[in-house]
Amino acid sequence: MSLIIKQExxxxxxxxxxxxxxxxxxxxxxxxxxxxxxxxxxxxxxxxDDRHWLLLCLDEAIVNxxxxxxxxxxxxxxxxxxxxxxxxxxxxxxxxxxxxxxxxEDVPDANDPDSLLLEHGRGILLMNEWLDELVYYDNGSTIxxxxxxxxxxxxx
Amino acid sequence: MPDAxxxxxxxxxxxxxxxxxxxxxxxxxINAVSDAINKQIEMHPKISLVLDFASVTNMSSAMIxxxxxxxxxxxxxxxxxxxANLKPPIFELFKMTKLHKVFDIRDSxxxxxxxxxxxxx
Numbered sequence: 001m002s003l004i005i006k007q008e009x010x011x012x013x014x015x016x017x018x019x020x021x022x023x024x025x026x027x028x029x030x031x032x033x034x035x036x037x038x039x040x041x042x043x044x045x046x047x048x049d050d051r052h053w054l055l056l057c058l059d060e061a062i063v064n065x066x067x068x069x070x071x072x073x074x075x076x077x078x079x080x081x082x083x084x085x086x087x088x089x090x091x092x093x094x095x096x097x098x099x100x101x102x103x104x105e106d107v108p109d110a111n112d113p114d115s116l117l118l119e120h121g122r123g124i125l126l127m128n129e130w131l132d133e134l135v136y137y138d139n140g141s142t143i144x145x146x147x148x149x150x151x152x153x154x155x156x
Numbered sequence: 157m158p159d160a161x162x163x164x165x166x167x168x169x170x171x172x173x174x175x176x177x178x179x180x181x182x183x184x185x186i187n188a189v190s191d192a193i194n195k196q197i198e199m200h201p202k203i204s205l206v207l208d209f210a211s212v213t214n215m216s217s218a219m220i221x222x223x224x225x226x227x228x229x230x231x232x233x234x235x236x237x238x239x240a241n242l243k244p245p246i247f248e249l250f251k252m253t254k255l256h257k258v259f260d261i262r263d264s265x266x267x268x269x270x271x272x273x274x275x276x277x
């Protein structure tokens with residue numbers, strides 16, 4: 001499983017269409033996910049067959065930021081941004097928390113047979129399956145998710 | 157915690173639990189489903205458990221983790237379990253995480269219930 005964690009700040013050359021900042025409280029998650037999917041649906045950035053993948057990625061990224069990054073502290077916020085890059089024809093979702101980040105050693109290797117029956121640690125593996133790019137910036141406190149919106153236009 | 161979105165039918169030690177929810181993403185829902193299943197396992201030692209996923213369209217890794225814990229609990233109580241009626245995207249999640257090799261995955265709940273009736277523990 002490829003897990004890329006960079007010390008540097010996340011890219012800024014993105015045309016943002018939605019930006020939200022909210023406290024690390026799970027009750028806000030559903031409304032946030034609905035706002036993001038509605039915004040992306042309006043732009044035809046994903047097809048119906050992929051909705052379950054998008055929901056999975058959003059859920060994993062937001063829960064990780066709130067529960068692991070911000071350690072569930074409601075005084076700490078997460079920042080969520082949705083946008084696109086014209087040059088790569090990708091939509092981008094970034095979720096940032098106020099934590100210190102993490103290192104690859106903190107995440108079990110979901111492909112290791114010894115990890116098969118662990119009860120956690122599969123979120124990144126699953127997100128990686130669908131996304132074109134999954135990179136952590138700011139030492140792990142920002143997740144950058146990208147996927148081509150052309151695929152959806154082509155129906156592939 | 158919300159009421160667990162599950163429907164339970166018991167035939168002796170065969171327990172069929174239908175998950176009556178499409179999205180298993182919210183932690184209160186995940187915990188409620190998991191607690192309801194665990195309760196049945198503890199009530200029926202040597203359980204033959206059938207989980208019907210016909211309604212499930214979305215599932216997070218947290219819910220997958222709970223199903224692994226459920227699988228371990230069933231084994232602890234010398235029981236057995238099967239998962240039935242998986243929609244293709246949900247089966248895909250089990251396959252990607254290689255858990256299709258761990259869980260007994262069947263096409264239909266009826267099929268596995270009939271098997272459990274023919275081969276009681």
